[in-house]
Amino acid sequence: MTQIVTSSEAMEAAGAALVKNLATPAVIYLRGDLGAGKTTLVRGALRQLGHSGLVKSPTFTLVESYSLSDIEVYHLDLYRISDPEELEYIGIREFNSGSTLCFIEWPDLGAPLIPNANIEVKIEYVTEGRRLIVEDHKR
């Protein structure tokens, strides 16, 4: 599925649409250059799932987790990871079981320790804003 997304608000709406009726557990990879809108998409998804507080970029913390009413959401940003073994310490094994969603920015830096993706999202810069490409691998 491909769509053109012309604003941050529309990017949040795309994130909301992505998680609506999504079965858990699910792992979602987010690829795209710096500033493409990956975190913005996750923010929209979290709002849809009932999170009303801040959504911070996990660039420095590696992971931000959100315990919502019936779902745990993990948001990883591996841009600054220096050794994939750091993933063991943050408990990566727990992020793909039960009622969880796991979003991973810069997933290629976490290979081979991160779980396989159920959904792969690619965000590209285009003149009108961004092109969003969503590949659903089911399970």
Ligand SMILES: Nc1ncnc2c1ncn2[C@@H]1O[C@H](COP(=O)(O)OP(=O)(O)OP(=O)(O)O)[C@@H](O)[C@H]1O
């Ligand atoms: N479709 C869009 N059109 C225009 N601006 C957008 C769009 N989506 C997001 N933005 C804006 O782009 C900026 C960067 O977004 P964001 O932090 O989500 O990027 P990112 O891909 O997570 O970057 P990083 O790799 O640094 O974590 C924000 O100011 C956001 O509001």
Ligand SMILES: [Mg+2]
């Ligand atoms: Mg980000």
